[in-house]
Amino acid sequence: MVSTSSRSAPVAAKRATSFEPNVARAFGEVVRALREERGVAQDKFALLAHVDRSYYGKLERGERQPSLALLLRIAGALEVDGGELVARVVAQLARGRRRKSAA
Secondary structure, eight states, X not given: OEEEETTEEEEEOOOOOOOOHHHHHXXXXXXXXXXXXXXXXXXXXXXXXXXXXXXXXXXXXXXSOOOHHHHHHHHHHHTXXXXXXXXXXXXXXXXXXXXXXXX
16 A cells, blocks of 8 residues: 655555464464373374464464464364463463563
8 A cells, every 4th residue: 555645755555464473472382282281293183183284383383373264273173162272372472471571
């Protein structure tokens, strides 16, 4: 999107990004913990969730952020409600913020 005014040259709008590193990291930590609690190897879990193994590894490492549809598939494979998974991610984010402010 470009805006113009009579007094200035066109200004390109800042491109928005939807990747949030803290959110991606918290999501990865939560799903890894839940998967490990269930005793399922990462490659087997990726198959259960119908996710490419390499991509799933990136999700757990916080290098990628899932779409809503993928989040719900992962929640289903973990046998948790999608809302519960999101709540756990939010709680993990809050713990991370508290650790940062205490340091």
